[in-house]
Every structure is written in C-alpha cells, then in structure tokens.
Amino acid sequence: MQVFKIPDSMKKGFKYTFCPGCDHGIAVRLVAELLDEMNLKEKSILVASIGCSVFLYDFLDVDSIEAPHGRAMAEATGVKRARPDKFVFTYQGDGDFASIGLAESTHAALRGENLSGICINNTTYGMTGGQHGPTTLIGQKTTTSPMGRFAETYGYPIKIAEHIALCKGTAYSARVALDTVAHINQAKKALKKAFQVQLDGLGYGFVEILSTCPTNWKMTPDQAHERVKNEMIPEFPLGVFKDVTENIDKV
Amino acid sequence: MEKNYIIAGFGGQGVLFAGKVLANAFMYSGKNVTWYPCYGAEMRGGTVNCEIVVSDEEVSSVHKQDVDCVIALNQLSFDRFITKIKKGGRIICNSSLIEEVRPRNDIEYIFYPMTEKATESGNHKLANMVSLGVLSDIETSLDKNIFERAVDTVLPEERKHLASVNINAWSAGHCNTLLAC
Amino acid sequence: MAEKELLKGNYAIAEAAVRAGCECYFGYPITPQTEIGEYLSQRMYDLGRGYVCAESELAAINMVLGAASTGAKAMTSSSSCAVALMQEALSYACSDEVPVVLVNVMRAGPGLGYIYPAQGDYTQAVYGGGNGDYKMIVLAPSTVQECIDLTYKAFYLSQKYRNPTMVLADGLLGQMMEPAVFSKYPYPEIDNSNWALTGAKGREGRKICSVAPSEEKQIEHINNLFKKYELIAENETEWEEIGTEDADIVLVAFGSMTRNIKAAAKVLRGQGLKVGMFRPITLSPFPSGRLNELSNHVKKFVVVEMNMGQMVNDVKLAVNGKTDVELINRSVGQWLSVEEIVDGVNKFIPAGVN
Known part of the structure; x- marks a missing residue:
C-alpha cells in the first residue's frame, strides 16, 4: 500500500531549501496537491514574489515568472488579461502582499480579477533575517523593533484577509493556519475554494496562511506552532471572511 | 518658405477646432503643416491657443518664439501675443471683443467684428470660423471648397450636421473684411 | 495607399500599437501622453483586447511584464517622472528577456517638473534607471509619421530580440498634429512558442526569472545578454x-x-x-x-x-x-x-x- 507520494506538480528531484520547521513546506505541498487534484498543472501560470516565498518556482513544475517586490498581483493581472484561459496564481509573503504590494493586492481584488492569491503571514521579514513587517504583533521583538513593537511608533499590524474581504471584487477570502492537522485540512479546503472561484470566473480568491518562522523567532518548531496558537490566532482569527459562493448556493 | 500662425482666444471659442480646420485646409492645399496646442494646466483660467506652421518643405520648428500672423479672438489674446509678432507681421482681431488700438506701428492690423458677424450668420459661437474667412481673404490659396472639406474632416461624426453653419460663418468673414479694415 | 490625415502624435502612437497587434494596454494618466490611454480605452474595448486602468505606473509596467511573459504583445505609455517609477520593472524585464513595449512622451524634470516638453530622459532611457547591467532598445521619432513607424518597429524589435523597447518621444511630438499615414504593419510575426508561458502541457514548467542559482550561471546569463546587445547593435542601428x-x-x-x-x-x-x-x-x-x-x-x-x-x-x-x-x-x-x-x-x- 502506498502511504506517501510526492505530488506530480512538484519538480522532479526537488529539495526544499526552507529552514527546518518552517510552514512554507506544508503550504507548498498543499498547493501542489491541489494542482494535481484539480488537474491544473498544465494550465497554471505562477507569479512568484520576493522573499522566502520566491522559491516556489523551484519546487512546482509549472510555468512561472518572478515579479519585482510587491508587484505580483499586477503581473498576475497582466498574465490573466492576456491569457484568460490559464489558471493564474501568486504565492507571496505578508511583506510582499500587504506592505510593499498592498496597492497592487487591493486593486486586483477591487477589480475582481480572476486570480488566486496566497499570502504567507509569519509576522516578520524572513528572508532578510527577521525584521519588523506589516503583520508583526504588538510587543513582538524583531531586529528592527528590538524593544518590541509598540503602536506609538510602529503602528498596528494589518489584518489582511479581512482587508481583502472588504473589496467588492473579492469572491473568497479566508485565513487559515498550519499548526495542527485539523487546521492543515481546513487550509487545503480554503485553498481549493480560492482556486475554484477563479475557475468559475467569480473573481478574486484569497487565502492568508498563518505560518511559522522558527529561525527568526528563535524557537523550536514546536514552540513556533505554540506561538501560532497562543499569540497569532488571537490577533488574526481563523475563518472565512467572504465567500460569494455561499450567496450563490442560497439563491 | 515657412510661415506660422497663432489662433488664440477664450476656452470655448473654438480655438483648437479652428486651428485644426486651418491645418487641414493647408494640408488639402498641398502644403506641409503642423498644429501644436497649448496644453494641460496652461489652458486653465486664461487663453487657449494653438500654432500652425505651414511650409513648402518639411516643417522645421513646430513651436516658434515669434509669429507671422496672429488671430486674436479676445482682448487677453491680443495683449498676450501682440509683442510676439514679427516685424511686418499681422494681427487679425475680433473687434467685437477687442479694443481698436494699434500699439505697434511695424505690423498690420485687421479689425473685424467677428462675434457680431457670427451671430448674423446664424451662431454667435462661431467667431472662430469667421476669423478663418478673414484669413482666407489674405491667404488666397485657401478657398471655400478646401474649407468645406477641412470642416468635414474635423467635425466629429455626431456633429457633422453643423458643417453648413460653420461654412456660413466662414463666408461671413470672407470677401468683405479687407474693405472693413 | 491610404491618404494622409492630420494626426496627433499621441493618437498616432496609440493606433499604431493597435495595428501592430498590441493585445493588452495597461496605463495610468500623465500629461502630455494621456490621450494614448484615453484613445485605447475605447479602441481596445471595441476590439475585445485587454485594457486596464492601472492603480499606478508601477502596476502598469508590471502588468505589461506579466502579459508579455505569455508571448502577448503588450504596452504601456507614460511620461518622465512616472517612467522613473517603472525603472525597476524594466531592469527585471531586460534580465527576464520579456518583450515589453514602453512609450515615454517626455516632459520637464527633474522631480515633478512640469508638463512642457523636454529631452531630459535620454540618459535614463539609454543607460537605464534601474539596477544592474542591462540595455533597452530605444527609438526616437522626429515626426508624427515616425511615431507610427517606430511604434511598429518597437513591437517587432522587442519580440525579435525578447528585449524591452522604448519609443522615446516628447511632449511636442505627443501633442502636435501633422499629416501622416497608417501603412500596414510591415514586419513578420515572431514565433515565441519556445519560451512564452502557456502552461506546462507536455513539457516541463518554464521559469522566467533573473535569479541564477550560482555566480557562474549569473555571469553566463549577463554575458549572454550582452552578446545579444552586440547583435542588436550590428543589425538594428539606424540613423x-x-x-x-x-x-x-x-x-x-x-x-x-x-x-x-x-x-x-x-x-x-x-x-x-x-x-x-x-x-x-x-x-x-x-x-x-x-x-x-x-x-x-x-x-x-x-x-x-x-x-x-x-x-x-x-x-x-x-x-x-x-x-x-x-x-x-x-x-x-x-x-x-x-x-x-x-x-x-x-x-x-x-x-x-x-
């Protein structure tokens, strides 16, 4: 009996370059499984971002293009407008999606672009070594908020999934986590829906994934998942913030 | 031989339209021509103008520092451009809105009550077309047929029915004006 | 042969893009080139082609990058201080070898400057305002007729060499009218099936990116780019x-x-x-x-x-x-x-x- 199989949508012989205990690996695998299950690999165009998330194009065996920092949703818009028959998605970090790229992310949602966006929220800039970012929690110490984030100077973290849900062109917006098996299963369902709304031409599908960064948080993988549960989820509640298909079902 | 014209007036007097008609007319008469407008914020709160350069050869500078002939449709335009006219040049003035004074003695003046004549011809807004009639008294290469064709080209589809009233206004300026000056 | 008509430079560029087969236009208004986007908003809609009023010039140029990566002919247009915003993406597009077409109708700088014409972006266009070693192809029209002819050429050269190509005009050309004629797009269509992103059907996934996995590969990549630039100089230099x-x-x-x-x-x-x-x-x-x-x-x-x-x-x-x-x-x-x-x-x- 086969108990484990690498998804066909993963590149042959790939090796993850993520840090041990980082949830990126799980998120990428979920995406690959869905590309297999939904038969999307051959029609997919991935727009990669800047940050740890950039390496997705080394792991997924799909057509892909890099985007300058923050511009993934603009590039994806261009790809989709040129080739509406393709499945176009982005995979971005919170800095890329919600800080430098907030304008592009918001306007793609407002235009109701038929795109699927995935945003990894780990409350820090991982690639550059753990700096303060748009989702850094109040009190969280980073290399550029060594005293801990305090609102008077640093302002407040952004709630991305709620923000995107406010945009009228958004078809689906959810926040999920990867700290437990149950949450991983929920995450996969959310991703599937964010993909499906694009395929159905309903508009912008978005999933924010709460993720770990054990290296920069200076924690073990277990401690990092404890932090997701105890500190992140209370600030960034899990759930579906918009789902136009619910309304369609009711009709 | 290269010659340039500036048409200037209030926003709404059809300055750019008249300029395009004139430029097309020159094109149809076989000349090389360019049309260049003032644009953007320059147009807010004052005069609008455009410059037409006509040449037998390739047009050189499209926007020149001085001018051979000015068509001034209002007082502000007269005041602004009177100093830019070349020695021996000409200004054609809408005397309905411009005081008949001659501050320079090295240029030629033509005063003609264009707004009044436009009103008589059927539409008080068409002083711009009257001015082109006046001009074609001097630029004799441009006849009525050419202007009819030019007006037809410049009028957008939904306004083609205004061609005849425009040509009437042109006629109200043509063939009378040299007597009037 | 079609008859000459009195055309404004901006409209000439816009319609030439349509006739060159531009499939997508993305843009943001700025004087003195705004008529290009205004004209194309209706024209592209009528033709069923792609048009987006982008949220910024940053977004616009990156939309072009995305569209062009699929092999589609795509364009944006802008002016000086906003073209400055696009420099990062142009550096990416050169390194990624994506055939972006960009029109810069120059106005006065530096900074916001003003809307009257200038030629102050020569260095930015020719040497690049973005990071790293790269070159665009830059074409400079002098008449409205050349606004048409060189827009055609920009689409062709960008596709032929997979290299961003700029039409560098100025406010004077953009705003002026002059008799010109739309000849037929005179260039052959370029086959881009060997690199464009079309979905990994029956083949491995393609990756368009500027990141090489090693120093040696990065050096090789840049050397290859510069060999291409030499070839372009040999074949396409025009005066x-x-x-x-x-x-x-x-x-x-x-x-x-x-x-x-x-x-x-x-x-x-x-x-x-x-x-x-x-x-x-x-x-x-x-x-x-x-x-x-x-x-x-x-x-x-x-x-x-x-x-x-x-x-x-x-x-x-x-x-x-x-x-x-x-x-x-x-x-x-x-x-x-x-x-x-x-x-x-x-x-x-x-x-x-x-």
Missing part, C-alpha cells in the same frame, strides 16, 4: 544623415529637435558653411561607429538637445577625441529655434574662418 559627405560641421540632435537642426543646416549652408546634420534614430544601440567614421573628416560636431547635455556625452565617446564636440542646449520648455542654433554654431567658428 539619418544629410550633407555629411563634405561637411566641416555636423549638427547632431535626436527626436523632434531633428526638425530644427535640418532647417539650421540649410541656413548655414546658405551662409557658405559646409554643414551637415546627423541624428540617431536608435538611441540604443547608438550609431557610434558612423559618428567615428565621420570624425575622420568632420572638424566639429555640434550637439543640440533640450537637456543639460546628455547625448553629447555619447557623441564624445563615439568620436573618441578625434574631433571637437560642442553643445547647444536649453534645459526644458521652448525648443531651441533655428535662429538660435544658427547663431550658436556661428559662435563656435573662429573669426576669419570661411
């Missing part, structure tokens, strides 16, 4: 010259200033001076070889430009000290008149010569 065979003095300009130096050269010939004119049509690749050849007999090059002296540096590099290079310039605004150019040239001639 116009009049009266240079016997010239002692050659006036050099680009873009719409070409009109003024042509007239000035005639006036100076009339004064008994042996004066010719030269203008690069491709600013990148720059016709350095021809200028160097001319410097064997030309005694003085006089560069005329509406900036503080940008192209003059390339002319100096081209002649490499063999002959004098002078500059007649103004920073922005009123184009140098034919008379000013004539007077300027006369000032460079020592008393008693001729």
Whole structure:
C-alpha cells in the first residue's frame, strides 16, 4: 500500500531549501496537491514574489515568472488579461502582499480579477533575517523593533484577509493556519475554494496562511506552532471572511 | 518658405477646432503643416491657443518664439501675443471683443467684428470660423471648397450636421473684411 | 495607399500599437501622453483586447511584464517622472528577456517638473534607471509619421530580440498634429512558442526569472545578454544623415529637435558653411561607429538637445577625441529655434574662418 507520494506538480528531484520547521513546506505541498487534484498543472501560470516565498518556482513544475517586490498581483493581472484561459496564481509573503504590494493586492481584488492569491503571514521579514513587517504583533521583538513593537511608533499590524474581504471584487477570502492537522485540512479546503472561484470566473480568491518562522523567532518548531496558537490566532482569527459562493448556493 | 500662425482666444471659442480646420485646409492645399496646442494646466483660467506652421518643405520648428500672423479672438489674446509678432507681421482681431488700438506701428492690423458677424450668420459661437474667412481673404490659396472639406474632416461624426453653419460663418468673414479694415 | 490625415502624435502612437497587434494596454494618466490611454480605452474595448486602468505606473509596467511573459504583445505609455517609477520593472524585464513595449512622451524634470516638453530622459532611457547591467532598445521619432513607424518597429524589435523597447518621444511630438499615414504593419510575426508561458502541457514548467542559482550561471546569463546587445547593435542601428559627405560641421540632435537642426543646416549652408546634420534614430544601440567614421573628416560636431547635455556625452565617446564636440542646449520648455542654433554654431567658428 502506498502511504506517501510526492505530488506530480512538484519538480522532479526537488529539495526544499526552507529552514527546518518552517510552514512554507506544508503550504507548498498543499498547493501542489491541489494542482494535481484539480488537474491544473498544465494550465497554471505562477507569479512568484520576493522573499522566502520566491522559491516556489523551484519546487512546482509549472510555468512561472518572478515579479519585482510587491508587484505580483499586477503581473498576475497582466498574465490573466492576456491569457484568460490559464489558471493564474501568486504565492507571496505578508511583506510582499500587504506592505510593499498592498496597492497592487487591493486593486486586483477591487477589480475582481480572476486570480488566486496566497499570502504567507509569519509576522516578520524572513528572508532578510527577521525584521519588523506589516503583520508583526504588538510587543513582538524583531531586529528592527528590538524593544518590541509598540503602536506609538510602529503602528498596528494589518489584518489582511479581512482587508481583502472588504473589496467588492473579492469572491473568497479566508485565513487559515498550519499548526495542527485539523487546521492543515481546513487550509487545503480554503485553498481549493480560492482556486475554484477563479475557475468559475467569480473573481478574486484569497487565502492568508498563518505560518511559522522558527529561525527568526528563535524557537523550536514546536514552540513556533505554540506561538501560532497562543499569540497569532488571537490577533488574526481563523475563518472565512467572504465567500460569494455561499450567496450563490442560497439563491 | 515657412510661415506660422497663432489662433488664440477664450476656452470655448473654438480655438483648437479652428486651428485644426486651418491645418487641414493647408494640408488639402498641398502644403506641409503642423498644429501644436497649448496644453494641460496652461489652458486653465486664461487663453487657449494653438500654432500652425505651414511650409513648402518639411516643417522645421513646430513651436516658434515669434509669429507671422496672429488671430486674436479676445482682448487677453491680443495683449498676450501682440509683442510676439514679427516685424511686418499681422494681427487679425475680433473687434467685437477687442479694443481698436494699434500699439505697434511695424505690423498690420485687421479689425473685424467677428462675434457680431457670427451671430448674423446664424451662431454667435462661431467667431472662430469667421476669423478663418478673414484669413482666407489674405491667404488666397485657401478657398471655400478646401474649407468645406477641412470642416468635414474635423467635425466629429455626431456633429457633422453643423458643417453648413460653420461654412456660413466662414463666408461671413470672407470677401468683405479687407474693405472693413 | 491610404491618404494622409492630420494626426496627433499621441493618437498616432496609440493606433499604431493597435495595428501592430498590441493585445493588452495597461496605463495610468500623465500629461502630455494621456490621450494614448484615453484613445485605447475605447479602441481596445471595441476590439475585445485587454485594457486596464492601472492603480499606478508601477502596476502598469508590471502588468505589461506579466502579459508579455505569455508571448502577448503588450504596452504601456507614460511620461518622465512616472517612467522613473517603472525603472525597476524594466531592469527585471531586460534580465527576464520579456518583450515589453514602453512609450515615454517626455516632459520637464527633474522631480515633478512640469508638463512642457523636454529631452531630459535620454540618459535614463539609454543607460537605464534601474539596477544592474542591462540595455533597452530605444527609438526616437522626429515626426508624427515616425511615431507610427517606430511604434511598429518597437513591437517587432522587442519580440525579435525578447528585449524591452522604448519609443522615446516628447511632449511636442505627443501633442502636435501633422499629416501622416497608417501603412500596414510591415514586419513578420515572431514565433515565441519556445519560451512564452502557456502552461506546462507536455513539457516541463518554464521559469522566467533573473535569479541564477550560482555566480557562474549569473555571469553566463549577463554575458549572454550582452552578446545579444552586440547583435542588436550590428543589425538594428539606424540613423539619418544629410550633407555629411563634405561637411566641416555636423549638427547632431535626436527626436523632434531633428526638425530644427535640418532647417539650421540649410541656413548655414546658405551662409557658405559646409554643414551637415546627423541624428540617431536608435538611441540604443547608438550609431557610434558612423559618428567615428565621420570624425575622420568632420572638424566639429555640434550637439543640440533640450537637456543639460546628455547625448553629447555619447557623441564624445563615439568620436573618441578625434574631433571637437560642442553643445547647444536649453534645459526644458521652448525648443531651441533655428535662429538660435544658427547663431550658436556661428559662435563656435573662429573669426576669419570661411
């Protein structure tokens, strides 16, 4: 009996370059499984971002293009407008999606672009070594908020999934986590829906994934998942913030 | 031989339209021509103008520092451009809105009550077309047929029915004006 | 042959893009090029092609990058201070070898500057305002007819060499009208099936990116880019010259200033001076070889430009000290008149010569 199989949508012989205990690996695998299950690999165009998330194009065996920092949703818009028959998605970090790229992310949602966006929220800039970012929690110490984030100077973290849900062109917006098996299963369902709304031409599908960064948080993988549960989820509640298909079902 | 014209007036007097008609007319008469407008914020709160350069050869500078002939449709335009006219040049003035004074003695003046004549011809807004009639008294290469064709080209589809009233206004300026000056 | 019609430069560029087969336009308004986006909003809609009022110029150029990565012909247009915003994406597009087409209708700078015309973006266009070693192809029209012809050419060259290509016009050209004619798009269509992103069907996934996994690979990538730039220079360098065979003095300009130096050269010939004119049509690749050849007999090059002296540096590099290079310039605004150019040239001639 086969108990484990690498998804066909993963590149042959790939090796993850993520840090041990980082949830990126799980998120990428979920995406690959869905590309297999939904038969999307051959029609997919991935727009990669800047940050740890950039390496997705080394792991997924799909057509892909890099985007300058923050511009993934603009590039994806261009790809989709040129080739509406393709499945176009982005995979971005919170800095890329919600800080430098907030304008592009918001306007793609407002235009109701038929795109699927995935945003990894780990409350820090991982690639550059753990700096303060748009989702850094109040009190969280980073290399550029060594005293801990305090609102008077640093302002407040952004709630991305709620923000995107406010945009009228958004078809689906959810926040999920990867700290437990149950949450991983929920995450996969959310991703599937964010993909499906694009395929159905309903508009912008978005999933924010709460993720770990054990290296920069200076924690073990277990401690990092404890932090997701105890500190992140209370600030960034899990759930579906918009789902136009619910309304369609009711009709 | 290269010659340039500036048409200037209030926003709404059809300055750019008249300029395009004139430029097309020159094109149809076989000349090389360019049309260049003032644009953007320059147009807010004052005069609008455009410059037409006509040449037998390739047009050189499209926007020149001085001018051979000015068509001034209002007082502000007269005041602004009177100093830019070349020695021996000409200004054609809408005397309905411009005081008949001659501050320079090295240029030629033509005063003609264009707004009044436009009103008589059927539409008080068409002083711009009257001015082109006046001009074609001097630029004799441009006849009525050419202007009819030019007006037809410049009028957008939904306004083609205004061609005849425009040509009437042109006629109200043509063939009378040299007597009037 | 279609009849000439009086066309505005901006409309000429926009309609030429349509006729070149532009499938997607993305843009953001800025004077003096806004008519391009206005015109295309209706035209592209009518044709069922892609059009997005982008949220910024940053977004616009990256939308072009995305669309062009699928092999689609795509374009944006903008002006000076907003083209500055696009420089990062142009660096990416050069490294990614994506055939972006960009129109810059130059206005005055630096900073916000103002809306009147200028030629201050020569250096930015030719040398690049983005990071790293890269080159765009840069075409400079001087008439409304060339706004059409060089827009056609920009689409062709960008596809042929998979290289971002810019049409560098100015506010004067964008706003002026002149008789011109839309000829048929004269270039062959380029097969891009071997690189464009179309979905990994029956093949491995393609990756378009500027990140090489090792220093050696990165060096190889950049060397390959520069081999391509050499090939472009060999094949595509284009210029116009009049009266240079016997010239002692050659006036050099680009873009719409070409009109003024042509007239000035005639006036100076009339004064008994042996004066010719030269203008690069491709600013990148720059016709350095021809200028160097001319410097064997030309005694003085006089560069005329509406900036503080940008192209003059390339002319100096081209002649490499063999002959004098002078500059007649103004920073922005009123184009140098034919008379000013004539007077300027006369000032460079020592008393008693001729």
